[in-house]
Amino acid sequence: MEKHLRKSQSLYSIGCIVFLLMIMMISIVALITKNIFFYYIILCLSFVIIIIHFRYIQHLKKSLLTLIEMCQMIIEEKAETFPLIDGESYIAVLSSHLHILNIRMQGMLERLHHEQNQLKNYIENISHQIKTPLTAMFLKEDLLLEMTQGKQHRIVEQIVFQTQRIQDCIEDLLQLAQLDSHSIEYHKKDYLFSEIIDSIQEQLFPLMEDNDVHLKIQGENQMIYCDFQWMKEAIENILKNCIEQKSHSSIDITCLEKSSYMKIIIHDHGDGFIEEDIPHLFERFYRSEYQSHQGIGIGLSISQEIIQDHHGSIYIYNDQGAVFEILLPQKETKNKYTVTIE
């Protein structure tokens, strides 16, 4: 029946008109002759029209359902058996267009994956190329430190400091590159909030000691669903930012459970942000004109991207110091661009 759908469309239209004309004519005859027989005929004809009408609608519905199924398959990227509608009807044409659309999309996705993979390989390559001379530099500096004294020794120490700056820069840039290529494989699991914070404290211990800053932690027993390494990185960047704000103070870090998400609040007791800076803080390479800062200005940008990759969000405002609010969903949601392994 599908094959002749187009023909049947015109057939249907013609048939409807014919029937209506017949009904009109018989109604007129019936009115004139007032014969019951003709009324019965009108009734029958109306019946027939209604039945044909319904059959036709069912027909269209079936074809539309097939089209919807095709669209569903395109959305879910299941390319396998694609039901085609034969024929020359409008619906058949639509179905063949959808088919072509599907093929195009598959092609684009394949190319995207390929490019992402290439980018990932480039990054790994460059990473290795840069880390090798850096390693040699550090080692030779260590050698010089052993071999020199006095003024020369001090100069070598300064060189080490600068080399360290380069290393920090490179690490930040490499992370950004990884995030941009969307080729990171996140390994997400439930982790104790305290586990994450302890790990960060270990890492930041020297920095915290130097600045005489300590953390006040609340909500240690809360569970966070995330990739440990990357979430640690995100929170660490924020904490580094806070530690550098004010020495000899404390930073409050709290983890709360809300209805369908987790909230992490980081609050320092420094002077807070400068209002003009706030809209730009997550911009890459943004450096405040009003505050002097070490670093190239991508720590917060990286944190934001990591949190967004976790389908969360981050807000900043002032409240007797700077406040960072991180919202993270409790359940995982499906997303095409980040691969999650559990």
Next chain:
Amino acid sequence: MRMILIVEDDLGIQETLYDLLTMKNYEVKQAYTIKETLNIDIHDIELIIMDIQLPDGNGVTLCQQIRQVSQVPILFLTARTDEETLVEALNAGGDDYISKPFRVNELLARMHSISRRILKNKDVIETNDLYIDIKKYHVFKQQQEILLSAIGYEILFLMVQNQGVVVTRERLIEFIEERTGNYIEDNTVSVHMKRLREKLGTYKGMDYIETVRGIGYRWRSI
């Protein structure tokens, strides 16, 4: 731990590591490729420091090959920080890894940590010209047995298992108190050390145990 093999293709890193480790009295052998490494007799080597990325292959594969014939400790140098590579490296039989770039002190710390782990598991330790059987409480110096007091053996084993690292006075005090059940004075440690030195004698004109002023003592590998 005296003889170390460094497998690394970058000249800058190889040369500097050679200089640094030789300064610390290690004997260093060098290899730049997997092929070169396989031509070396592994049995004299006490530690291999190996880069994961080598010009003619993967360090992890090399590790697997080495593990078929030897349990020599392997410390990986890696530019990669992803979990998979590290897990793969450790599963292949690697003992530890250190990420590039690193400072020499970090490297030394990890080397000592591996060495301590190995020595803890060893029943017999040979150091300098001494043959020490920890299980049987025998100490031989050039075929001659040296007899020590009970606590003397314990202290000797502690020092030797921590060779290369300073054992603090505090730790020694705790150690001796635990084993003798008595409270001791600061001076007692010095007395024990003096007795030990007398019994052991010297090697190449030097004491086996070096005093590190104000901190503690260290076993010398000469």
